[in-house]
Every structure is written in structure tokens, then in C-alpha cells.
Amino acid sequence: MLQTYFQFHSKLGPFRLFSGEHLLTIGIILILCALLFVFRKQFQEQGKEKLFRFSLAFLLLASESFYHLWLAYENAWSLKNALPLQLSDIAVILAIVMLMTNSYRVFQFMYFAGLGSSIQAILTPDLGQFSFPHFRYIEFFVSHGGVVLGCLFMVVACKYRPTIPSMWVSILIVNLYAACIFFLNKSLSANYLYIMRKPENASLLDYLGPWPWYLFSVELVMIVSFYLLYSPFWLKRKIERK
Numbered sequence: 001m002l003q004t005y006f007q008f009h010s011k012l013g014p015f016r017l018f019s020g021e022h023l024l025t026i027g028i029i030l031i032l033c034a035l036l037f038v039f040r041k042q043f044q045e046q047g048k049e050k051l052f053r054f055s056l057a058f059l060l061l062a063s064e065s066f067y068h069l070w071l072a073y074e075n076a077w078s079l080k081n082a083l084p085l086q087l088s089d090i091a092v093i094l095a096i097v098m099l100m101t102n103s104y105r106v107f108q109f110m111y112f113a114g115l116g117s118s119i120q121a122i123l124t125p126d127l128g129q130f131s132f133p134h135f136r137y138i139e140f141f142v143s144h145g146g147v148v149l150g151c152l153f154m155v156v157a158c159k160y161r162p163t164i165p166s167m168w169v170s171i172l173i174v175n176l177y178a179a180c181i182f183f184l185n186k187s188l189s190a191n192y193l194y195i196m197r198k199p200e201n202a203s204l205l206d207y208l209g210p211w212p213w214y215l216f217s218v219e220l221v222m223i224v225s226f227y228l229l230y231s232p233f234w235l236k237r238k239i240e241r242k
Helices: 020-038 046-073 087-101 104-123 135-156 164-188 213-241
Strands: none
Touching: 020 104, 020 135, 046 087, 046 135, 087 104, 087 135, 087 164, 104 135, 104 164, 104 213, 164 213
């Protein structure tokens, strides 16, 4: 019976976007994010702040490790599909580094690229046949929800703040990274970052035009979303000045 929740060729049925399970999962992540702000003073205490950072980093590391071990056990790991090269996958790895090292520099990139890509992944996950309560479903939302919590924790507990210059540096890094991934996709016949084609599941890309024009639309969406992520800090400064 337990094997049902770990089979690569799942018989639980395909993931359904904005189903009851999906909405409940999003709700749980939102509640956890809200609790960070409610208990921010407790998290700012040095001992608790360090304990939370290391605990969340360990959870993300365990989740990512178990995912790749599961793929290998199911004979489903391949260079074409399983390398952690999606932006949201890179965000999980960098979140571990950020949390372990308390790095302000990594945070500057993660707040925009990591938080933005993880929110997009949570809202429109490319989960195929893996619906709740499959291992892949749970691992996916633990990883990407953990990145969101990690970025917000650095804001709440460590009082880190993103900047406009770091936003544009993040945009530049993402574009340079995408250019590298394009050539890797060509050599592997892969589709990392969905540069070569849209994902099979419903996603934001469905509304951004055909290939390759949606790549230009994604660029605009990325810039707008980064500005939206920065807007709370801009509004806070405006209010403080008044």
C-alpha cells in the first residue's frame, strides 16, 4: 500500500491545478508565512534565529536529497530531466547556502529570483501525474514552500532588505544563466527553464504567446514581478518619510 505513494508511474491520478488539495497546500504555506511575521520578535532572538535557519536548511537539503535518491531508485534519473537546473531548483540549493551562511549577498539574488520562481512554481506546479498524497507532491511543496519561508525569514528575523540595484543584477544573472541553459538544452535535447517549449501542465506560459515569442513575454513578466516583490519596501519607505 505504501508503495502506491512512491511509484514513479503513479496511479493516484494526475495533478489538477487549483484543486482542493492544491488550494489547501497554498493556504498552509500562506499561514506559515503569516506566522513568521506574527512571531517575528521571537525569531529575532539570536539562538532561535540560528536554530530556525539551520533547521530549515536541513529540511531543504533532506527534501532535495530524497527526491534525487527516489528518482535513482525508480530508475527515472536522467541528465535530460533530473538535473536541478530549473530556476526554482537552483533556488532550493541557494536557499540552503543562504540559510547556512546567513549571506546577505545571496539573499539579494534569492529575494527576487528565488522567491519569484518559487511562488510561480507553487501556483502553477509542473507535477504531471503526481497528485496528493504522492511523495513527489509533498516533496515539491516542502522544497518550494521552504524557499519562500527562507527568503521571508531573512527579511523578518535578520532584517535584510532587497535593493533596486540588486534587482537588476538578479535580472542580468537570470538572463545569462538562461543563455547557458539554452545551449545545454540543445546538447541534451532537454527543456530546462522551459526555453525550448512550454510545460505540458497548465502554466502562465500558456497566456504569453507561442514559442519563441513567449520568451520575450517572460522577460517582461519577470521584471514586473520583481518590482512587485520590491514594492512593500518602497511603500514602507514612503510611509516612513511622511
